[in-house]
């Protein structure tokens with residue numbers, strides 16, 4: 001299926017999902033006609049301005065790199081691009097955000113290039129979207145990750161190693177460790193560490209409120225290469241486990257993909273609402 005046709009189908013099923021959900025409005029939100037947002041170059045950091053916030057959505061993997069594989073052969077790269085497209089549509093429908101995707105089709109983009117794209121457009125927020133796999137097929141649920149030099153636990157460390165491994169050709173691993181350390185120093189100075197953690201906690205909260213099944217210890221930390229921009233609050237979400245047949249089934253259902261998109265949209269809204277409430281206080 002071509003990208004254009006897939007986008008049309010996604011737009012059509014998104015409209016249908018909005019009608020079905022109806023009064024469950026916190027997530028459905030008003031649908032307005034889409035207005036082309038202003039160019040990012042004239043945006044300034046840190047000032048209250050009506051200009052749309054710039055959100056970079058990073059659908060993991062792509063092209064030669066399928067990512068995690070499901071019990072029934074579902075490829076992570078295909079699931080996450082669909083959720084990214086749903087989320088893009090939902091965020092842009094309100095006119096408050098400009099959304100940039102690091103990949104729009106089935107292409108391989110090195111991790112450093114994904115970070116560079118977010119920096120290029122001076123993103124206000126970066127969200128990397130993934131689906132996991134686990135040797136224990138009973139493990140289920142979503143989880144959210146932020147950057148840390150030391151992983152919060154061995155599973156998070158192994159996950160970061162797997163996600164980074166898709167790009168060993170351009171990622172120099174010994175330099176990567178230094179880069180994570182340097183990024184974290186810069187992030188602490190600029191408040192980006194706390195903002196990233198707050199964003200991750202907001203996603204966990206919103207998922208919980210909207211019945212999205214969560215992994216225990218839902219917010220974890222590790223040295224993800226794709227989260228290494230010092231200026232941009234960033235999190236990586238694993239939407240579930242393709243190695244679990246229930247999660248795999250859910251992740252391939254358009255209605256569930258749209259619901260995940262709505263929960264992530266609510267997380268982005270809540271993140272910026274809390275930030276502007278803090279500024280006003």
Ligand SMILES: [Zn+2]
Pocket residue numbers: 060061067068076129130131163
């Ligand atoms: Zn992944």
